[in-house]
Amino acid sequence: MNRRRLLHSLALTGSSATLASGQSVATSIEALRNVAIAHGVKLSDERLRVLQGTLDQRKARIQLVRDFEIDDSIEPTNGSF
């Protein structure tokens, strides 16, 4: 895996994800494998095939978060009220 392919794979599951953009193309097993490696996680191809379906089902929900427009002044909550 070279740097170019890694960045391409990360782009597929990151904020500009083809998968998460709701387009019908599912992320390839290779792309998922590259992202998992980049995140330090070892997953077999069998596991990746299961997760491919799971992520496909969740992409609309994840995309809601990615598309939500938030004012720059809004900070992540620290949990105190």
Place this chain on the structure above:
Amino acid sequence: MAASELYFQSAAELAPLIQSRKISPVDLVRACLAQIDKTNPKVNAFLTVVGDRAMQQAREAEREIRAGRYRGPLHGIPYAPKDICATKGIRTTNGSRVTADWIPDHESTVTERMNQAGAILIGKLNLLEFAMGSGQKGLNGPARNPWNLSYSPSGSSSGSGAALAAGMVPLTIGTDSGGSIRGPAKSCGVVGLKPTYGRVSRYGVTTLSWSLDHVGPLARSVADIARILQVMAGADPKDPTASKAAVPDYSKALAGKVKGLRMGVPSEHFFTHVHPDTDRALREAIFTLKRMGVEVVEVKVQNAAMCSAASAILLGSESAAFHQKRLKEQADQFDPLVRERLEAATFYSAIDYIQALRIRTTMIEEMRRVFRSCDVLMLPAGNAAPKLDTEITGTDLPPDPPPAPRPDAVNLANVTGIPSLVLPCGFTTASPTLPLGIQFCARHFDEATLLRIGHAYQLETDWHKRYPPAMA
């Protein structure tokens, strides 16, 4: 009093009998153990029963009460926590083969406070593995709904709801990160409270999601919820997220009037895909509350649809982080669906997570805005209990699922940390007869208003007094 008469009494009904020595804690514990023996093989609510220990504690309670040392309204009352609360020296499985043999060397704060109040631990309750919303196989198979054993009690605090409905114990403890107290309360026809985030210490309770986890009580009545919350709530040096906000006298809230109380009812979003039975029951409840003097105010919760989306990323990321080591070393020991959910979170980015936290900030401010125009918010608690599928393969979403009620109605309170109470408000019309629930939410740390409206509603109705005939 015959043992069978004790099974479905609330703690509020039992306490004066114990204090006046009309019944003994020994008889009460014995009755609970008998009911567990009779119904648990079918309901599977309990994973562990500590009968000998409970009887010993009951005899101690009896001696103390005879000597005039009555500790309060929970003294001598049996209870059981979800098996995710560490109990020193007693197996705590988290409903998982991963920790099936774990015997903690420490006590969770919530059970320690119950024990100090004189409540008697009867055993540990079944749950969905590690409190995740999936994984019905778990350690010992799923708990079943006492109203119909082919149906789910809902989860993840499945045993906490089922044990109450089956008359096994009058008080239980659950946890709620995405509806896991309120779902079982609704499906089992009992009362469940998800308190304000930080109202109850999470020390000694296995983490699902640091941002969304809440520990809370389930019981047969709102009056009982007030008593158990009084014991559980408060600061804890062992849990830095446990709030130092003053704990009010919750029993005083029960005496409050509801005339003039403003109840917000959302005009859109939350009531999509609500079953006609649920819709009818909620409308009847609104009618009852209006008759009692509650003012209904139409409100709108902006960006409500973001709650379940943000919750999914927060819960997924945090649970994956918590289980990272276990997932590397014991992946095969997890329920397949739990493992799938944990591994899927690998593919969320840090930006996704931070955005979810910023959505949380946005929604907290939104609820502050909503509560300027109402004192309590009414939401659906979901439709009636689903059928219990013992074989779930592949992913945990069946193909072409029927439209489900908006999960945001449940996730809203977890994401924003506001307290939320679910109580029974009716039953399904078609067979099988299953309970229906109504949900109320309030401002942060205003559990008192929830208790006030919930108790007032229960004085006017008797849904909470009904129990499954098959369990009697």
